[in-house]
Amino acid sequence: MAVADGGSRGPGEIDRAAEVFTNVRPRLFGIAYRMLGSATEAEDLVQEVWLRWQGCDRAAVDNPAAFLATVTTRLAINAAQSARVRRETYVGPWLPEPVDTSADPHLGAERGAALELAVLLLLERLSPTERAAYVLREAFDYPYRQIADIVGLSEVAVRQLVSRARRHVRAERRAPVTKAEQRRLLTAFVAAARAGDLATLEEIFAADVVSYSDGGGAERASRIPVVGASRVARYVRAFASRFWAGVDVTWASTNGQTSALLSRDGQVFAVLTVDASEQGVDRVFWMMNPAKITAVPAVT
Known part of the structure; x- marks a missing residue:
């Protein structure tokens, strides 16, 4: 993580920061939505990432896209832990919040994985870290080494998490039709x-x-x-x-x-x-x- 930067910033520098953020925003929303199953919560989380991006020392960030994805995922893991507690008192069945994919069928991802309601519902049974590893690998095709850096685990542990999550999804859902x-x-x-x-x-x-x-x-x-x-x-x-x-x-x-x-x-x-x-x-x-x-x- 970059440290806070208390120095002054000109409008041009903020514009550049906004451009970088805008370019990766669909991916950040896609990560947050798959982690939380809520478009509303995902939007709030992405807004928090933007505020952190504004306040950090961006000159110390070598790879802005990787940095922003890491911040998003870590915030989403924390948010998912809180959401699980809230949903224990939800009235009736809890379903993921539908999101429009007419303009972006993969929702910022390399693949449309972990996006259908049935899969999101299954992912609710995983731990937040396990869910994050699965989402980053299956939908966004992140290398295992990068996922390990993001979630703070070894590469071996991440491979095990993804493998376990894949088995869970395959065991609980039949092969979908076209x-x-x-x-x-x-x-x-x-x-x-x-x-x-x-x-x-x-x-x-x-x-x-x-x-x-x-x-x-x-x-x-x-x-x-x-x-x-x-x-x-x-x-x-x-x-x-x-x-x-x-x-x-x-x-x-x-x-x-x-x-x-x-x-x-x-x-x-x-x-x-x-x-x-x-x-x-x-x-x-x-x-x-x-x-x-x-x-x-x-x-x-």
């Missing part, structure tokens, strides 16, 4: 859910499908996950007539997949998406917490 097939299944689900078509719902579901509804206590939503094809189908049909009344559906790219934006009178009130494998729809995600749908595209 993006085109995911969109087809989501479209079929929306049509069947809207019509209360029990037979079609059961047909497109995997036998062990799980439906998660995140209302955060602010909206009426199931406070426990609903499990099993028959149960989820009956659950969706039970509220079809009242839930879908007056609802407009538009399609968006969130977290690298297709989502349905559900709105009434031009106001989005839910973001709906599915995670799917060759066995069908494995997970249905209903994001209905008003505070967590601010980072999705506006309905026009």
Whole structure:
């Protein structure tokens, strides 16, 4: 870390600092978002990184991009530890906050890894340091040596963390379908859910499908996950007539997949998406917490 610099700075030097920061900002946000599962918290964290960048001795920084990524990751590890405690009292299932990926499908990364809601949810079970190592390697392709420097561990330990995280994700999630097939299944689900078509719902579901509804206590939503094809189908049909009344559906790219934006009178009130494998729809995600749908595209 660079030490604080108490010297005066001219406007030109601050402009150069801002240019450097702006160039790497998408990557910093991508790291923070994957670590926290919240666009709002990621934005706040990146703002804190900017303040630290302004206040440090930048002349002592040989590699600004590496320095900023290190600061971001270390702050995110601390923030993730605090977030885990807060989420223990969250009302109902906690889901990652959807984020718009229409302009940046990989969200500042080399690859789109660790971005889909299903993967972010799995990463919640990892320790913050394990999650950081996985994110930096899988999404941003950082060398193990650099990850070791960032998280303060040996290279051997980092390789073990990444390997363990990979095994966890593979064990808990089936191989996903193509993006085109995911969109087809989501479209079929929306049509069947809207019509209360029990037979079609059961047909497109995997036998062990799980439906998660995140209302955060602010909206009426199931406070426990609903499990099993028959149960989820009956659950969706039970509220079809009242839930879908007056609802407009538009399609968006969130977290690298297709989502349905559900709105009434031009106001989005839910973001709906599915995670799917060759066995069908494995997970249905209903994001209905008003505070967590601010980072999705506006309905026009």
